[in-house]
Amino acid sequence: xxxxxxxxxxxxxxxxxxxxxxxxxxxxxxxxxxxxxxxxxxxxxxxxxxxxxxxxxxxxxxxxxxxxxxxxxxxxxxxxxxxxxxxxxxxxxxxxxxxxxxxxxxxxxxxxxxxxxxxxxxxxxxxxxxxxxxxxxxxxxxxxxxxxxxxxxxxxxxxxxxxxxxxxxxxxxxxxxxxxxxxxxxxxxxxxxxxxxxxxxxxxxxxxxxxxxxxxxxxxxxxxxxxxxxxxxxxxxxxxxxxxxxxxxxxxxxxxxxxxxxxxxxxxxxxxxxxxxxxxxxxxxxxxxxxxxxxxxxxxxxxxxxxxxxxxxxxxxxxxxxxxxxxxxxxxxxxxxxxxxxxxxxxxxxxxxxxxxxxxxxxxxxxxxxxxxxxxxxxxxxxxxxxxxxxxxxxxxxxxxxxxxxxxxxxxxxxxxxxxxxxxxx
Amino acid sequence: xxxxxxxxxxxxxxxxxxxxxxxxxxxxxxxxxxxxxxxxxxxxxxxxxxxxxxxxxxxxxxxxxxxxxxxxxxxxxxxxxxxxxxxxxxxxxxxxxxxxxxxxxxxxxxxxxxxxxxxxxxxxxxxxxxxxxxxxxxxxxxxxxxxxxxxxxxxxxxxxxxxxxxxxxxxxxxxxxxxxxxxxxxxxxxxxxxxxxxxxxxxxxxxxxxxxxxxxxxxxxxxxxxxxxxxxxxxxxxxxxxxxxxxxxxxxxxxxxxxxxxxxxxxxxxxxxxxxxxxxxxxxxxxxxxxxxxxxxxxxxxxxxxxxxxxxxxxxxxxxxxxxxxxxxxxxxxxxxxxxxxxxxxxxxxxxxxxxxxxxxxxxxxxxxxxxxxxxxxxxxxxxxxxxxxxxxxxxxxxxxxxxxxxxxxxxxxxxxxxxxxxxxxxxxxxxxxxxxxxxxxxxxxxxxxxxx
Numbered sequence: 001x002x003x004x005x006x007x008x009x010x011x012x013x014x015x016x017x018x019x020x021x022x023x024x025x026x027x028x029x030x031x032x033x034x035x036x037x038x039x040x041x042x043x044x045x046x047x048x049x050x051x052x053x054x055x056x057x058x059x060x061x062x063x064x065x066x067x068x069x070x071x072x073x074x075x076x077x078x079x080x081x082x083x084x085x086x087x088x089x090x091x092x093x094x095x096x097x098x099x100x101x102x103x104x105x106x107x108x109x110x111x112x113x114x115x116x117x118x119x120x121x122x123x124x125x126x127x128x129x130x131x132x133x134x135x136x137x138x139x140x141x142x143x144x145x146x147x148x149x150x151x152x153x154x155x156x157x158x159x160x161x162x163x164x165x166x167x168x169x170x171x172x173x174x175x176x177x178x179x180x181x182x183x184x185x186x187x188x189x190x191x192x193x194x195x196x197x198x199x200x201x202x203x204x205x206x207x208x209x210x211x212x213x214x215x216x217x218x219x220x221x222x223x224x225x226x227x228x229x230x231x232x233x234x235x236x237x238x239x240x241x242x243x244x245x246x247x248x249x250x251x252x253x254x255x256x257x258x259x260x261x262x263x264x265x266x267x268x269x270x271x272x273x274x275x276x277x278x279x280x281x282x283x284x285x286x287x288x289x290x291x292x293x294x295x296x297x298x299x300x301x302x303x304x305x306x307x308x309x310x311x312x313x314x315x316x317x318x319x320x321x322x323x324x325x326x327x328x329x330x331x332x333x334x335x336x337x338x339x340x341x342x343x344x345x346x347x348x349x350x351x352x353x354x355x356x357x358x359x360x361x362x363x364x365x366x367x368x369x370x371x372x373x374x375x376x377x378x379x380x381x382x383x384x385x386x387x388x389x390x391x392x393x394x395x396x397x398x399x400x401x402x403x404x405x406x407x408x409x410x411x412x413x414x415x416x417x418x419x420x421x422x423x424x425x426x
Numbered sequence: 427x428x429x430x431x432x433x434x435x436x437x438x439x440x441x442x443x444x445x446x447x448x449x450x451x452x453x454x455x456x457x458x459x460x461x462x463x464x465x466x467x468x469x470x471x472x473x474x475x476x477x478x479x480x481x482x483x484x485x486x487x488x489x490x491x492x493x494x495x496x497x498x499x500x501x502x503x504x505x506x507x508x509x510x511x512x513x514x515x516x517x518x519x520x521x522x523x524x525x526x527x528x529x530x531x532x533x534x535x536x537x538x539x540x541x542x543x544x545x546x547x548x549x550x551x552x553x554x555x556x557x558x559x560x561x562x563x564x565x566x567x568x569x570x571x572x573x574x575x576x577x578x579x580x581x582x583x584x585x586x587x588x589x590x591x592x593x594x595x596x597x598x599x600x601x602x603x604x605x606x607x608x609x610x611x612x613x614x615x616x617x618x619x620x621x622x623x624x625x626x627x628x629x630x631x632x633x634x635x636x637x638x639x640x641x642x643x644x645x646x647x648x649x650x651x652x653x654x655x656x657x658x659x660x661x662x663x664x665x666x667x668x669x670x671x672x673x674x675x676x677x678x679x680x681x682x683x684x685x686x687x688x689x690x691x692x693x694x695x696x697x698x699x700x701x702x703x704x705x706x707x708x709x710x711x712x713x714x715x716x717x718x719x720x721x722x723x724x725x726x727x728x729x730x731x732x733x734x735x736x737x738x739x740x741x742x743x744x745x746x747x748x749x750x751x752x753x754x755x756x757x758x759x760x761x762x763x764x765x766x767x768x769x770x771x772x773x774x775x776x777x778x779x780x781x782x783x784x785x786x787x788x789x790x791x792x793x794x795x796x797x798x799x800x801x802x803x804x805x806x807x808x809x810x811x812x813x814x815x816x817x818x819x820x821x822x823x824x825x826x827x828x829x830x831x832x833x834x835x836x837x838x839x840x841x842x843x844x845x846x847x848x849x850x851x852x853x854x855x856x857x858x859x860x861x862x863x864x865x866x867x868x869x870x871x872x873x874x875x876x877x878x879x
Contacts, residue, residue: 011697025468026802027443032773033644068729071722075788076439077795094799098440105437136737136757140689142580247576279513295570319573352520359471
């Protein structure tokens with residue numbers, strides 16, 4: 001179905017790209033900023049820094065006290081947060097229309113004048129908080145570090161995606177106030193940022209407000225390095241095995257995929273769904289339903305910009321079954337799919353489920369703003385939210401087969417296996 | 427270039443514009459099924475929820491978890507289709523169908539692009555009216571549930587939650603045992619049991635079907651009538667169970683030993699109210715925010731922003747059908763275990779001394795002014811309506827609670843907190859007991875039992 005979310009775009013004199021999407025269904029405005037810096041820009045010895053820096057953005061700026069960003073916005077009826085990822089860092093809040101100006105003023109203050117407030121105490125405190133985030137999400141839960149192992153296995157050692165956004169404890173320890181200053185000056189500026197406003201406002205109101213609060217922020221010197229050379233599929237299979245105290249064996253079968261926002265990426269993403277993502281996927285049907293040698297199968301596709309993307313299939317091995325047998329069966333299905341390609345019903349199912357997923361994600365102003373920022377910041381395309389489904393619809397069965405035959409074959413897999421300790425010890 | 431002085435003066439926040447919860451249209455079919463719809467323009471994915479009241483204490487004691495197994499196998503084979511065929515029928519139309527149970531009942535969720543609403547209602551109808559519970563599908567879901575139990579025990583937060591209910595509630599109460607059953611009770615379930623449980627409990631009379639989304643050009647009642655109008659089933663006698671009793675020895679500390687944990691997980695609770703509490707539910711929503719709902723709330727202002735012990739600890743009043751629990755949970759750096767637990771209990775106890783007008787107002791504004799955004803999408807509206815229907819409430823309750831925020835001041839908040847929080851905490855700690863159990867004992871906050879995690 002054709003989508004027609006309203007999109008208006010303008011670039012301020014200092015380089016800030018502003019997108020406004022008018023939608024009066026709720027008396028709110030979502031403010032969303034994408035800064036084009038993420039963990040792929042980090043240097044050796046400073047992994048995790050982009051994310052630690054994001055935390056410091058909540059610790060005050062020239063006219064905002066430490067912690068006030070949360071308290072002032074939430075107290076005005078806003079919901080807010082920030083996230084860091086390989087390719088970008090984003091900051092967002094959804095506020096009642098009457099608090100939009102406050103939100104923009106606070107964002108401009110920290111995006112322009114953060115360094116006035118950064119100090120050793122703030123840095124030390126947020127370093128501790130981030131280390132607890134890492135322990136909570138990765139180190140203290142079963143399989144928590146699998147995703148980090150997947151990145152390390154699938155991307156070469158010197159590649160920007162080799163290390164996870166959360167970074168290492170040692171590198172977090174090494175971060176200094178000086179690093180914060182240098183990072184801010186290098187990456188945080190209006191011409192390295194996209195601002196999207198979605199909600200109860202007109203484009204002119206949005207552009208005027210952006211100009212009022214962000215117009216005086218100075219342009220920075222950008223020295224964007226060239227993107228990494230496109231990576232081909234892994235030349236041969238890799239295996240990274242962990243024998244740990246986990247409740248059951250879990251396999252992660254990972255692949256390199258083509259760069260995001262390309263027809264090849266869309267085709268590979270449809271292939272991932274048909275192989276492992278749908279409730280009727282090849283692997284779910286065989287491993288979970290028919291042979292019952294796995295309890296669950298899931299597929300994850302991460303579109304990235306720096307020469308390569310990532311896809312992996314998670315398989316929970318059923319108790320008493322062999323992880324090797326499960327992996328061999330999965331490989332058989334990969335070979336079969338690459339040879340025969342998808343059926344008409346599989347294509348129909350993958351597209352229908354993608355459509356619902358996409359429409360659901362556009363249902364809220366928050367996510368819509370995030371999608372807009374994403375595609376303007378990383379692909380220069382403010383109209384993506386309206387055209388994605390049409391582009392997906394153009395993907396053919398032949399393209400899906402071709403993508404699978406090139407990217408999703410057993411010879412190009414990296415398997416990160418978490419195997420239950422006690423059984424191996426017997 | 428001169429230094430850029432601050433941009434412009436700090437803007438004032440102007441009063442929010444009026445907003446009200448989406449308006450419901452209500453009808454009842456001849457078979458007793460309630461139909462509630464919310465027309466929300468621009469919401470192109472329609473959310474359908476079928477809520478069937480089914481208190482968990484209807485499960486046979488030795489087959490607990492049967493409601494969960496039934497919910498998970500509703501679409502795994504019906505009179506007309508095998509499990510694989512059914513999954514394919516759903517996916518070809520972009521339909522997501524899932525089902526789960528809570529303390530109060532079964533909710534079947536369906537999300538579907540608007541143009542396929544008719545097909546979705548038809549498949550929903552087949553799943554709830556004609557499931558056949560094939561032996562191999564039931565046994566497969568039993569195996570999956572058994573593995574899930576091992577996984578729940580391995581994740582510290584979930585492990586803590588399981589220990590909490592068994593410590594907090596009287597062992598005679600259903601609430602003291604896992605909602606989705608234990609290994610022993612799950613293993614005992616047969617396909618015939620599931621079919622019998624389904625026949626006895628999944629009936630239209632008293633159930634509610636919620637439809638939310640862009641409903642222009644959709645005749646909801648007629649579509650629902652087509653799909654579910656011929657559904658029959660005897661109404662069940664409603665037996666209201668009283669509030670689940672707290673265990674006589676609930677006010678104590680259980681330390682679950684999880685050697686080498688790099689963090690320690692806390693799960694702390696005491697009684698709380700249900701939604702029908704005298705004086706209103708609104709104050710308790712505000713309390714959750716003020717005590718443990720943000721990085722600036724009382725707990726994280728100290729444990730996160732000052733001490734750096736945690737990524738975040740959350741508090742909130744969790745209403746049950748009758749009565750409720752005030753819960754605080756989260757994890758801290760292992761070597762801060764003793765100090766963090768001491769501080770946490772001190773903050774929770776000290777809040778009895780009262781709340782300031784400023785923090786009260788911030789909480790009132792957060793709960794009230796975030797409502798338009800929290801209920802902006804079809805799925806959140808449908809979830810709210812379906813969940814409340816199982817408690818015998820409608821979204822009028824949501825509207826009334828939001829309106830009642832206007833009467834919540836610091837005095838009301840303090841009184842509401844004191845009414846339930848008396849310092850008699852049930853505390854679950856999951857961490858390395860060999861290193862920290864002595865320290866926790868040293869806090870003198872009650873008897874400390876050490877058990878394996």
